[in-house]
Every structure is written in C-alpha cells, then in structure tokens.
Amino acid sequence: MQKQSWSQRTNVAQALGKIDGETRAVVPPIHLATTFIRDDDNQYRSGFVYGRPDNQTVREAEAVIAMLEGAAASMVLSSGMSAAAAVFMSLAPGDHVVVSKVMYWAQRNWLLTDAKSWGIEATFVDSDNLDAVRAALIPGRTKLVWIETPANPLWTVTDIAAVAALAHGVGARLAVDSTAATPVLTRPLELGADIVMHSATKYLNGHSDVVAGALATNKQDEFWERIARFRRSVGTILGPFEAFLLIRGMRTLDLRVRAACASALDLAARFDGHGCVSTVLYPGLSTHPGHAIAAKQMSGGFGGMLSIRVKGGEAAAIKTAARVALWKRATSLGGVESLIEHRASVEGAGSPCPTDLLRLSVGAEDPADLFADLDSALRDAHRN
Numbered sequence: 001m002q003k004q005s006w007s008q009r010t011n012v013a014q015a016l017g018k019i020d021g022e023t024r025a026v027v028p029p030i031h032l033a034t035t036f037i038r039d040d041d042n043q044y045r046s047g048f049v050y051g052r053p054d055n056q057t058v059r060e061a062e063a064v065i066a067m068l069e070g071a072a073a074s075m076v077l078s079s080g081m082s083a084a085a086a087v088f089m090s091l092a093p094g095d096h097v098v099v100s101k102v103m104y105w106a107q108r109n110w111l112l113t114d115a116k117s118w119g120i121e122a123t124f125v126d127s128d129n130l131d132a133v134r135a136a137l138i139p140g141r142t143k144l145v146w147i148e149t150p151a152n153p154l155w156t157v158t159d160i161a162a163v164a165a166l167a168h169g170v171g172a173r174l175a176v177d178s179t180a181a182t183p184v185l186t187r188p189l190e191l192g193a194d195i196v197m198h199s200a201t202k203y204l205n206g207h208s209d210v211v212a213g214a215l216a217t218n219k220q221d222e223f224w225e226r227i228a229r230f231r232r233s234v235g236t237i238l239g240p241f242e243a244f245l246l247i248r249g250m251r252t253l254d255l256r257v258r259a260a261c262a263s264a265l266d267l268a269a270r271f272d273g274h275g276c277v278s279t280v281l282y283p284g285l286s287t288h289p290g291h292a293i294a295a296k297q298m299s300g301g302f303g304g305m306l307s308i309r310v311k312g313g314e315a316a317a318i319k320t321a322a323r324v325a326l327w328k329r330a331t332s333l334g335g336v337e338s339l340i341e342h343r344a345s346v347e348g349a350g351s352p353c354p355t356d357l358l359r360l361s362v363g364a365e366d367p368a369d370l371f372a373d374l375d376s377a378l379r380d381a382h383r384n
Contacts, residue, residue, distance in 0.1 A: 157290025
C-alpha cells in the first residue's frame with residue numbers, strides 16, 4: 001500500500017512514519033544543536049546554520065501539521081499568541097483588518113492596545129453575521145479578515161466558505177483560528193481560507209505540558225514569506241524539545257478529539273434543561289444558532305468545548321466552580337484532563353463573556369463521572 005493512500009488518522013498516529021536512519025527508532029530523536037559545521041568550501045549543504053531560524057525537530061512537527069491541514073506549508077512558533085501576532089505584524093502599517101468580536105481574549109486585548117502602535121486598524125464584528133462582515137470590509141484597505149470558529153468562549157460558529165468569498169472579493173486574505181475545531185473536524189484551507197492558526201498548546205499537543213503556536217498556509221506566497229521572516233528575525237521559533245513533545249501529542253490527536261467530542265455532546269445533552277442551568281452553549285445541540293453551519297463544516301463531531309450559563313448569575317457560577325472535585329479549576333483547554341473556568345473573571349472589563357458563564361474543556365475522563373461531579377457542584381451552589 002502506498003503511503004499517500006493512508007488516512008489522516010493513520011499518518012498522524014505514525015508521525016508520518018518517520019524512522020530514525022541511524023538507530024531505526026520508531027520515535028524521532030530530538031535535535032537540540034544550536035549551531036552547525038560549515039563544509040570545507042564554507043557552504044552549509046546540510047541546510048542548517050543556526051538554531052534560531054531552523055531546526056530539524058521543528059521541521060518534523062511542521063510536516064505533520066501541514067499534512068493534517070492539507071497545507072502547502074506550516075510553521076510552529078513559541079505560542080499561539082506569537083503565531084497570531086506574526087500574521088498581523090506581517091501586514092503593512094495602515095492596513096485594515098476585520099476581526100471576530102468573540103475570540104481568544106488575550107489576542108482581542110492585544111489588538112485593542114499594543115497592536116495599534118504597529119498601525120493596525122481593527123474593526124470587530126459578529127462574524128457569524130455575514131451582512132456585518134460585508135459592511136465592515138473596505139475595498140482596497142482591508143487586507144485581512146480574522147475569524148475564530150467555534151469562537152471561545154461562546155462557541156459562535158462562522159461560515160468559513162462564505163466569509164472567504166467576502167474577503168477575497170475585496171482583495172483580503174482570510175485567516176481562521178481553528179484551535180477549538182482542530183484539523184480532525186475542520187480543514188479551513190479546503191473551505192477557502194488562506195491561513196489557519198492553532199494555539200498548539202491546546203488540542204494539537206493535548207497534554208498541558210507545551211506552549212506552542214502553529215500556522216498553515218494554502219500557498220507559499222510573498223505574505224507567507226514575510227511571516228517566516230518575522231519568525232526568523234524576532235526569534236519566535238518553537239524550541240526543539242517542545243516540538244518533540246508536540247509531535248508526541250499529535251500522534252493521539254484523532255483519538256483524543258473524537259473522544260472529547262462524544263463526551264462533550266453527552267454532557268451538553270445532560271445539562272440542556274438542567275434545573276440549575278439557564279443555557280448550554282454547544283454547536284452540537286440542534287438549538288444552537290450555529291448548529292446548521294457547524295454540521296456543514298465540521299465532520300466527525302462538534303468539538304470538546306462547551307459553556308454553561310448558571311442560574312443565579314455570577315455568584316452561583318463562581319460557587320459552582322469552587323465545589324467541583326473532578327473538574328480542574330484552571331485556564332487553557334484541549335488537554336486530557338477536564339477543566340472548568342469562570343471566564344469573565346479572567347477576561348475582565350470589556351469582555352463579551354457573560355458573568356454567569358462557566359467554560360468547560362472536556363477531557364478523557366468518563367462523561368458520567370464528569371456529569372455527576374458538576375451536577376453535584378451546581379446543586380450544592382444553589383443550596384447555599
């Protein structure tokens with residue numbers, strides 16, 4: 001059987017079948033060297049000069065991500081924020097961007113503050129509203145549309161193909177933060193996106209022990225080269241040990257994501273109509289406003305993330321989070337352990353996140369245990 005005919009799940013499980021040429025190890029070695037020997041004639045025919053712009057272990061992680069996304073190329077960076085910032089900082093001063101209102105809070109805050117000193121003018125829109133996206137575009141000035149779908153922490157769903165058509169219609173690129181969907185469920189490049197971003201800290205790694213970011217592109221054009229130059233110049237390449245761990249994490253990506261999707265759907269259904277919960281936000285529920293679009297562009301599940309809005313408001317939500325035993329009260333998402341977080345406390349003033357909302361990242365535990373623990377915490381919070 002030819003390797004090209006293997007499924008995405010098989011290829012990622014085997015890390016593209018990489019075998020160490022010297023030892024025949026089935027796990028790729030970590031290349032830690034920061035500098036490399038020149039040839040006798042002063043050339044670098046190995047292709048490696050110095051560790052800041054390039055590394056073999058990093059290349060291997062990038063090859064897996066490119067395969068997962070069906071991309072022409074990918075790059076890994078030191079964090080999800082560094083990956084996102086690299087895209088925006090590769091624009092020209094004065095360029096206009098259209099951005100989802102609901103998105104990762106640290107990136108949103110950066111765009112509202114420090115990014116302005118780079119001359120980036122951002123318009124925030126409800127990206128699930130195509131009329132709002134269309135109205136925000138400025139022909140000749142809008143150079144980038146950035147959407148996150150499903151969007152953290154409300155899990156708003158944006159039609160990638162429709163927004164891609166709108167962006168391309170005014171000469172802009174579309175970048176998609178697909179952290180929550182992962183390439184297991186959605187491949188944005190196939191839907192018309194130009195660039196995909198992942199906080200690889202989350203599902204791609206999946207074990208809460210690596211901070212990393214990833215970008216993938218549909219073509220290696222001049223803009224992609226600008227992003228690569230930015231990473232090289234600023235030095236935001238991922239470290240080789242982190243790249244090694246990222247490869248390790250991605251080998252179980254398909255299994256972890258599908259298990260998390262099944263458990264998240266189970267929990268969403270159980271909490272839908274729960275006496276202590278006013279609303280469940282999960283694209284897999286037919287009552288979710290983005291369910292039809294999610295069903296169209298997500299294959300195999302609706303993600304491992306959901307949020308619940310707790311009756312009794314902010315106080316009841318915080319009490320609930322304080323009373324869990326199995327769920328871990330911690331930030332981040334996409335790991336094998338299930339996490340619960342009161343997002344409004346983290347995001348602060350100006351956040352679009354309701355104060356009664358608890359964000360849930362569903363891990364690998366038995367969903368019946370997860371339900372029992374949170375159900376008990378909800379009921380206890382409402383009794384006291």
